[in-house]
Amino acid sequence: MKRQTAMALAAVFAMSVAGTALAAPANPFVDVPAKHWAYDSINKLAQAGVISGYGDGTYKGDRTLTRYEVATIVAKAMANSDKADAASKREIEALKAEFGTELNNLGVRVDNLEKNASKVKFTGEIRERYEWVDNAATSGTTKGDKTDIRTRVRISMTAPIDENVTFKGRFHSESEAGSATDSEAKIDQAYITGKVGGLGYSFGRQPILLGQKLLSNNTQYNDGLSLSAGKDIKVTAFAFKKEDKYGKKDTAGDAVKENLNFAAGNIDFKVNKNLNITASYIADKDEIYYKSAAAGLKYTGLKDFTVTGEYGENDSYTANKNNGDAAQAWVGRIKYKGATSKVHSYGLYVSYRNAETGFDPVNWNDFTDMATWNGGIKEMDNIKGVDYGFEYALFKNGIMRIQYNDMDDEKTGNIDKSNMFAELIYTF
Structure with a gap:
């Protein structure tokens, strides 16, 4: 007893x-x-x-x-x-x-x-976001500011299928304030992940995250397969398809949707508990838009600070057709602390990014979770400047974030691409 x-x-x-x-x-x-x-x-x-x-x-x-x-x-x-x-x-x-x-x-x-007993676990996120963009981005002369308010809801689900097999899915809905047409509601993730022996796999509509996210921070509508192996040196290979709605244009100049087939790879080397080094690659089937490689690092050895950096090149047809050279880009960030679910926790960060024309030609990568800003500004294509950010936990699981991006065009430096956002994210 x-x-x-x-x-x-x-x-x-x-x-x-x-x-x-x-x-x-x-x-x-x-x-x-x-x-x-x-x-x-x-x-x-x-x-x-x-x-x-x-x-x-x-x-x-x-x-x-x-x-x-x-x-x-x-x-x-x-x-x-x-x-x-x-x-x-x-x-x-x-x-x-x-x-x-x-x-x-x-x-x-x-x-x-x-x-x-319910085996399905649900978590969620509600985001209310205000955006401001200087409308000088396309012409070089100020026409007036643009603002936007968007609401996003995401519901994630996780369900064990077997001992080593798990289903993961996510419902995504986003809409512009006051608009009945500028909205979407879709299942943007639905995939099975598991292990066979020492090999991990993921199959279905899944996020594609590469390196320090210079090449890919894309979590939506990527349908395919990934295989991974290793622990301190983790190697992952991807083969997937994604719908592109920004690349091709018809005779009237309107965007035409097409499906792009991608291959990608990622190596994450854990040097020690404070340092990770990454190498990544991504290319579409015919290397029309992307034939990109990058190397980066993440360092956490300084108390309360996180340092990340990455350099990449795109050697695709679109990227180098203007001058015959690969389009280059690099980013660096220093972050102090960070907001968590704990009330009054906070974080401060500053980062620099520089991307030549053609590095992200069809706005595929959500580098800072906003691939194309209101006004046509691309996050990682013909742009350079400094980002300043602050985040603060207003209440449990409720984080406010404000970021100002002091940006110009990379090619001439004469076009103002400054923008900012303020958002409140609540997770449950």
């Missing part, structure tokens, strides 16, 4: 309390002194709803638990087994077998409980 009881309490505590910041409530049991060695653990278990004591407000920790009382604790552990690690899950399986009779008598049908 003592062994099974200890196992039950350990499993429940691991699932319900470990890794979770629970503020200690007022003493829920009059017979548990504040100086008792188990005071904090008992309070946390009570706050998590795992134990409730007796009706007279006592805990009676010196008396022996009955099998039914232990079974009640096991039932609560079973109901929260999705929070357990592998070791705790094994303990729960053993406890289910040991206390099966008591669980059934308590009305806890083991098989039905497992069958009816």
